[in-house]
Amino acid sequence: MSIHEVFMPALSSTxxxxxxxxxxxxxxxxxxxxxxxxxxxSDKADMDVETFYEGxxxxxxxxxxxxxxxGSAIAFIAExxxxxxxxxxxANSGGAAASxxxxxEPILATATAATPALASQNGSNHKEGRLVVSPRARKLAxxxxxDLTTLQGSGPHGRIVAEDVEALSxxxxxxxPAPVAPPAPVPTSAPSAPPATRTxxPAPVAxxxxxxxxxTTFQNAVVRNMVATISVPVFRxxxxxxxxxxxxxxxxxxxKGVTMTAxxxxxxxxxxxxxxxxxxSYSDQGIVYHSDINISVAVAMDDGGLITPVLQNAxxxxxxxxxxxxxxxxERARAKQLQPQEYNSGTFTLSNLGMFGVDKFDAIxxxxxxxxxxxxxxxxxxxxxxxxxxxxxxxxxxxxxxDHRIIYGAHAAAFLQDLAKLIETNPQSLTL
Numbered sequence: 001m002s003i004h005e006v007f008m009p010a011l012s013s014t015x016x017x018x019x020x021x022x023x024x025x026x027x028x029x030x031x032x033x034x035x036x037x038x039x040x041x042s043d044k045a046d047m048d049v050e051t052f053y054e055g056x057x058x059x060x061x062x063x064x065x066x067x068x069x070x071g072s073a074i075a076f077i078a079e080x081x082x083x084x085x086x087x088x089x090x091a092n093s094g095g096a097a098a099s100x101x102x103x104x105e106p107i108l109a110t111a112t113a114a115t116p117a118l119a120s121q122n123g124s125n126h127k128e129g130r131l132v133v134s135p136r137a138r139k140l141a142x143x144x145x146x147d148l149t150t151l152q153g154s155g156p157h158g159r160i161v162a163e164d165v166e167a168l169s170x171x172x173x174x175x176x177p178a179p180v181a182p183p184a185p186v187p188t189s190a191p192s193a194p195p196a197t198r199t200x201x202p203a204p205v206a207x208x209x210x211x212x213x214x215x216t217t218f219q220n221a222v223v224r225n226m227v228a229t230i231s232v233p234v235f236r237x238x239x240x241x242x243x244x245x246x247x248x249x250x251x252x253x254x255x256k257g258v259t260m261t262a263x264x265x266x267x268x269x270x271x272x273x274x275x276x277x278x279x280x281s282y283s284d285q286g287i288v289y290h291s292d293i294n295i296s297v298a299v300a301m302d303d304g305g306l307i308t309p310v311l312q313n314a315x316x317x318x319x320x321x322x323x324x325x326x327x328x329x330x331e332r333a334r335a336k337q338l339q340p341q342e343y344n345s346g347t348f349t350l351s352n353l354g355m356f357g358v359d360k361f362d363a364i365x366x367x368x369x370x371x372x373x374x375x376x377x378x379x380x381x382x383x384x385x386x387x388x389x390x391x392x393x394x395x396x397x398x399x400x401x402x403d404h405r406i407i408y409g410a411h412a413a414a415f416l417q418d419l420a421k422l423i424e425t426n427p428q429s430l431t432l
Contacts, residue, residue, distance in 0.1 A: 002079035002080070003058065003076055003078050003086060003087045004053050004076065004078075004079075005073045005075075005076060006038075006051070006074050006075040006076065007071055007074065008068045008069065008071060008072050008073075008074050009040065009047075010070045011047050011340075015070055016070055016224075017067050017069045017070060017217075017220075018040045018042055018217070019040065019041040019065070019067045019216075019217045020038060020039075020040060020041075020063065020065065020066055020068075020074065021038075021040060021041050021046055021064065022038070022039050022064050022138070023037070023038050023039075023060060023063075023075075024036050024038060024039065025037045025057045027057055027058065027059060028058075030056055031051050031053075031054065031055060031057055031077065032051075033051065033052060033054045034051070035050060035051060036048040037049060037057060037075075037077075038074070039138075041217045041336070045336045045337065045338050045339075045340075045343075046336040046337075051077060053079065054079070055077045055078050056078050056080070056083075056084055057075060057077060058075075058078040058083070058084045058088060059075060059088045059091045060075045061073055061074050061075055061076070061091060062074040067217070076088075076090065076091060133148055133153075137164065137165050140162050140165045140166065144165060146165050146168055148160060148165075150168070151164050151165065151168060152164070161335070218301060218306070222306050225367050226364055228367045229366070229367060232282075232365055232403055232405070234401050234402060234403060235401075235402060235404045235409060235412075236362055236399055236400065236401050236402075237399070237400050237409060237412045237413055237416060238360065238398070239399075239400075239413075239416040239420060240397050240398075241395065241396055241397075241398060241423050241424065242393045242395050242420075242423075242424045243378045243394045243395065243396050243423060243424075244394045245427045245428075246263065246423050248427075249263070249427045249430070249431070250263060253319070257320065257327070258319055258320060259326055259327070261350075261352065262311070262319055262322040262323040262326050263430055265295040265297060265311050265322065265350060266315070266319055266322060267422055267423055267430055268314075268348065268350060268419065269293045269295050269311075269314035269315035270315050270422060270429075270430070271415060271418050271419045271422055272348060272415075273293065273315055275411070275414065275418065276289055277289075277370070278348065278370060278402070278407060278411065278412065278415045279293055279347050279348050279371075280347075280370050280406060280407075281347070281368055281369050281403070282370065282403050282405045287406050290347040292312065292313050292347065293313065293314055293315045293348070294310050294311065294312045294313065294314065294345050294346050294347045295310065295311045295314040295346065295347075295348055295349070296308035296309070296343075296346025296347075296348070297309060297310075297326075297350045297351075298349060298350065298351040298352075299330065301333070301334070302334070307338070307343055308343055308346055308349060309329035309338060310341075310342055310343060310344075310345050310346045311325060311326060312345060318431075319430055319431050346366070347370075348369060348370070348371055348373070349363070349372040349373070350372070350373050350375060351372060351373070352374075352375040353375070353376065353377075355377070357377050358376050358377055359379075359397060360374070360397040360399055361374050361399065362374060362401060370407055371400055371407065371412070372401050373398055373399070373401075374399045374401070377396060378394050378396040379395065379396070380393070380394055381394075381395045383395070398416065398419075400415070
């Protein structure tokens, strides 16, 4: 007989277990080679998982909402309808399907749904021209009875997103439904923004008093990463930076789509050009000097957890392109559509809590990086001027956490000094 075991794939280098978001196919459904059968939540994103085999989904071992270790069986695929019952018996008896399969090759191909032609970890590609649908859009289409094949996707690479399904479903409906307030944006606005325009906090996760709520896959990934940093000896250096010039620049170019996050990332990246050690990381072989300056920016997810989208080559990209890239990264991070290199390729991290009115805080060093910069709120402060008078200046406090195995206090202090000099005396250079 030809019954194949479906395994939980490893969707990232840090993934140890995955959660089943939804089964696209039901037991007994016909499946084609290269067709998506299940959507799996890794530690960073939702991924479509495709089968290498043609046949029938015979039996589901791990139901939607449940988790399983990487490499464990989550379902069986039978090549013929006649073998479906045999697959069920095999599952009920706890027997391994490996002995019954016709080939020891990997069973599943995996890739982000946003990239139709992306090669998977085990060598398979998405089918050219296949229907690319986000998990939320697929679920919504089923609820609203919308034929996905009639839609033109508006997402990256023609991906069908939930908004496409809703737009088709709402056509011709009268009266039009009242607009729904958008979700709270990711905290990436200017730290000096007035209270009326500050970014609100992510919506709190619903909880029942006295109840223990299991951690999400995202939250478990954060736990593992944070625990891994405990063994790293770190030190912290604080610095006060006057932001009047940066704030003025931001007001001038904000209407062109520039974000404060992009400005801060650009300023840090340009400064790192002069301080390659702050962009380096430790390894057992020595100091790893990275060829690119990739700025990760910590983003809190609405449903819990933390992700760090990466602005790659931030020192070399113009501020307008950098801002557009950041907007796209945030949108796709919310939809769990980021590809691995878009969240795990950072060489230096920014964490900004200024929009919450936080004066200063310590950030935890991410694994595989040498430094992280914590940014507080920009506030008006009374300061002594060089001519012996008093004046009011906008100032923010930053605090860098660095790996003391390779970076010492003088290195971090020199970096912060140059960062302050750039922001205070020549912020206009960030637009060049």
